[in-house]
Amino acid sequence: xxxxxxxxxxxxxxxxxxxxxxxxxxxxxxxxxxxxxxxxxxxxxxxxxxxxxxxxxxxxxxxxxxxxxxxxxxxxxxxxxxxxxxxxxxxxxxxxxxxxxxxxxxxxxxxxxxxxxxxxxxxxxxxxxxxxxxxxxxxxxxxxxxxxxxxxxxxxxxxxxxxxxxxxxxxxxxxxxxxxxxxxxxxxxxxxxxxxxxxxxxxxxxxxxxxxxxxxxxxxxxxxxxxxxxxxxxxxxxxxxxxxxxxxxxxxxxxxxxxxxxxxxxxxxxxxxxxxxxxxxxxxxxxxxxxxx
Amino acid sequence: xxxxxxxxxxxxxxxxxxxxxxxxxxxxxxxxxxxxxxxxxxxxxxxxxxxxxxxxxxxxxxxxxxxxxxxxxxxxxxxxxxxxxxxxxxxxxxxxxxxxxxxxxxxxxxxxxxxxxxxxxxxxxxxxxxxxxxxxxxxxxxxxxxxxxxxxxxxxxxxxxxxxxxxxxxxxxxxxxxxxxxxxxxxxxxxxxxxxxxxxxxxxxxxxxxxxxxxxxxxxxxxxxxxxxxxxxxxxxxxxxxxxxxxxxxxxxxxxxxxxxxxxxxxxxxxxxxxxxxxxxxxxxxxxxxxxx
Numbered sequence: 001x002x003x004x005x006x007x008x009x010x011x012x013x014x015x016x017x018x019x020x021x022x023x024x025x026x027x028x029x030x031x032x033x034x035x036x037x038x039x040x041x042x043x044x045x046x047x048x049x050x051x052x053x054x055x056x057x058x059x060x061x062x063x064x065x066x067x068x069x070x071x072x073x074x075x076x077x078x079x080x081x082x083x084x085x086x087x088x089x090x091x092x093x094x095x096x097x098x099x100x101x102x103x104x105x106x107x108x109x110x111x112x113x114x115x116x117x118x119x120x121x122x123x124x125x126x127x128x129x130x131x132x133x134x135x136x137x138x139x140x141x142x143x144x145x146x147x148x149x150x151x152x153x154x155x156x157x158x159x160x161x162x163x164x165x166x167x168x169x170x171x172x173x174x175x176x177x178x179x180x181x182x183x184x185x186x187x188x189x190x191x192x193x194x195x196x197x198x199x200x201x202x203x204x205x206x207x208x209x210x211x212x213x214x215x216x217x218x219x220x221x222x223x224x225x226x227x228x229x230x231x232x233x234x235x236x237x238x239x240x241x242x243x244x245x246x247x248x249x250x251x252x253x254x255x256x257x258x259x260x261x262x263x264x265x266x267x268x269x270x271x272x273x274x275x276x277x278x279x280x281x282x283x284x285x286x287x288x289x290x291x292x293x
Numbered sequence: 294x295x296x297x298x299x300x301x302x303x304x305x306x307x308x309x310x311x312x313x314x315x316x317x318x319x320x321x322x323x324x325x326x327x328x329x330x331x332x333x334x335x336x337x338x339x340x341x342x343x344x345x346x347x348x349x350x351x352x353x354x355x356x357x358x359x360x361x362x363x364x365x366x367x368x369x370x371x372x373x374x375x376x377x378x379x380x381x382x383x384x385x386x387x388x389x390x391x392x393x394x395x396x397x398x399x400x401x402x403x404x405x406x407x408x409x410x411x412x413x414x415x416x417x418x419x420x421x422x423x424x425x426x427x428x429x430x431x432x433x434x435x436x437x438x439x440x441x442x443x444x445x446x447x448x449x450x451x452x453x454x455x456x457x458x459x460x461x462x463x464x465x466x467x468x469x470x471x472x473x474x475x476x477x478x479x480x481x482x483x484x485x486x487x488x489x490x491x492x493x494x495x496x497x498x499x500x501x502x503x504x505x506x507x508x509x510x511x512x513x514x515x516x517x518x519x520x521x522x523x524x525x526x527x528x529x530x531x532x533x534x535x536x537x538x539x540x541x542x543x544x545x546x547x548x549x550x551x552x553x554x555x556x557x558x559x560x561x562x563x564x565x566x567x568x569x570x571x572x573x574x575x576x577x578x579x580x581x582x583x584x585x586x
Contacts, residue, residue, distance in 0.1 A: 024507075026505065028505060042377065044334050051327070056383045070361070084312060085308050085309070090346060092303075092304065093340070212321060214317075
């Protein structure tokens with residue numbers, strides 16, 4: 001009738017084992033294993049920290065405030081996971097790529113599923129702000145063979161550091177978003193605007209924590225890609241501006257050495273005309289290598 | 294101007310060290326140390342669990358729902374801390390008592406600061422429900438000397454398993470609460486009602502998690518004490534009914550062997566009269582030993 005399973009008494013020494021024994025009857029073995037792993041490591045953290053009752057209550061209140069900051073438009077727990085490096089760690093574990101394949105990084109909260117499919121070379125900058133940029137390169141497999149019919153979904157913040165979905169009614173819809181498809185030669189190209197660094201939302205408890213830790217909320221300038229092609233693992237990644245002031249201190253730890261692009265300022269008039277610009281522009285040439293699926 | 298501190302790139306292997314290096318400039322060293330300890334152990338847990346992106350998102354949504362369940366009257370993160378054994382671990386770390394002193398357990402959410410001070414022997418049961426109980430004993434120091442002028446703050450749930458503050462307007466105010474003060478002989482006594490087991494609030498995400506783990510939400514029958522006396526460490530504890538069906542599976546892990554009381558059913562008429570009852574009653578005799586402060 002009742003659970004009279006004898007687990008032994010709870011002590012500092014046995015705490016995690018006593019809790020795990022109590023979870024022994026869970027039908028979902030994966031849930032049970034994950035909870036027991038978390039209990040083991042969190043108990044180890046508590047034993048190392050030795051928080052006072054007041055410190056532990058402050059932690060409870062921080063989590064509560066973080067929950068209260070979440071709504072349909074704001075996910076403060078994802079921000080917390082991001083600034084603690086947990087989101088990047090989960091990304092790394094789920095995207096171990098074979099040697100030679102391009103590396104992944106975090107998706108971020110600003111992807112939009114229904115961005116328009118555009119002809120190669122289109123300019124996705126619809127608000128006319130910022131320094132023009134031409135991005136081009138090839139999608140290859142790990143043998144160096146071009147990948148035809150690869151779908152390239154790109155998005156980025158505007159010259160003021162905001163995504164269109166953060167400024168609905170201010171920026172044009174689908175500003176700086178587009179989907180492209182490679183032909184038989186595997187090449188891609190599109191025009192956009194040189195990205196700028198921007199802060200993660202920092203007016204909530206996570207922003208306050210960052211300040212208490214002596215950290216800034218900025219992500220270095222980047223643009224986002226999701227690459228998909230039949231027979232290949234999909235790749236969610238960024239490429240970064242290596243000259244960005246925050247390139248070594250991304251608030252969410254998204255930077256990897258292999259994700260650095262090169263931004264060349266092109267001042268030659270003929271090259272500007274050929275690229276469809278009437279002023280100096282930045283040229284970013286970057287190839288991606290997809291892992292076979 | 295900018296943080297250009299070079300921390301090395303984030304990888305599965307270096308993840309926790311890279312995050313800790315980023316926190317190096319925190320002015321609050323205790324905060325920095327605690328965050329870095331948590332990061333180290335949570336990253337270790339993630340590496341052991343290897344959650345899918347979907348599993349991690351489910352975890353984020355569980356925390357979000359837990360936050361949304363918290364309000365002025367409900368603290369779902371404390372419940373989560375309780376059922377994971379974390380509250381008891383923090384209690385144990387903060388209440389290491391010398392040999393021979395009575396042990397502590399969790400405060401719980403139902404203590405009220407302004408309970409009335411009553412004469413020794415008073416009956417704190419104001420709703421007339423349940424089986425009568427007389428509790429008595431001595432407050433001693435670790436040498437066995439009675440402690441005079443010790444303040445004893447007691448509270449418990451009623452015969453239906455609810456504290457007065459959970460049933461405002463249904464139970465009389467301060468039902469089953471009282472504060473007593475020992476005389477020179479260190480003895481205490483009060484009349485109340487035999488406690489019953491009761492569930493922690495289980496209509497939120499923590500209750501759902503308990504069910505998914507094959508666990509019940511019950512706490513075995515107990516009553517609460519806070520004992521305070523000049524020159525001694527204060528003691529927050531329970532005493533438990535060893536015959537309770539949930540005595541080996543307290544949902545919040547509060548039970549310790551030394552906290553078992555003995556409930557003797559007294560049917561002798563003269564003893565009933567002496568205790569101030571006109572029916573059979575339970576006698577609980579329990580001494581407490583305070584650690585010198």
